Amino acid sequence: GQQVMQIPQYQHVQEGEDFTTYCNSSTTLSNIQWYKQRPGGHPVFLIQLVKSGEVKKQKRLTFQFGEAKKNSSLHITATQTTDVGTYFCAGPMQNSNYQLIWGAGTKLIIKP
């Protein structure tokens, strides 16, 4: 069945280092969404990408959608403690108007 794979599962960085998470879909996606979940919190919408090759920036966060619309990445420059959490990508299920398929998430951990 349709899958959304996300790697890595965890990433430990020193504060100030960069962080990247990658999302790969088994099928072409009409759009991809990114969410952040702080420890003990709920997913919070970050962004949606729709166009092939799209790149969007939010301050230190850069989101990319691949040309084939099957992969996406989130890159954080110069991580801060406020960036700690799990970052999920999610894409619409094929032949569905409502259902999102979620990646397993990448947990960003700042080394003490």
Next chain:
Amino acid sequence: EPEVTQTPSHQVTQMGQEVILRCVPISNHLYFYWYRQILGQKVEFLVSFYNNEISEKSEIFDDQFSVERPDGSNFTLKIRSTKLEDSAMYFCASRLGRRTEAYEQYFGPGTRLTVT
């Protein structure tokens, strides 16, 4: 800023008991969802609801689950006979509409269900 609310924040129940989880979506939103997240794992879609009926449901959403929008504001998830494996965080989410720019889903803070 409008937000999705959920009650209770934590529910402890015995196996075989019925539970009802409650949500108040954002008032002008049209699409409502329930998700489940087992501790440390991915978010799993359970069901979507639009125009007073279920629009889609996942394999997880079997006959022991039901959803209702009893009035203009509440959206509930009922689990008829809880099992140990139902222990998870349950999130309600709502979405404004189907237009491309309105795909964003707003999540509530969740209800942690513990089945003993």
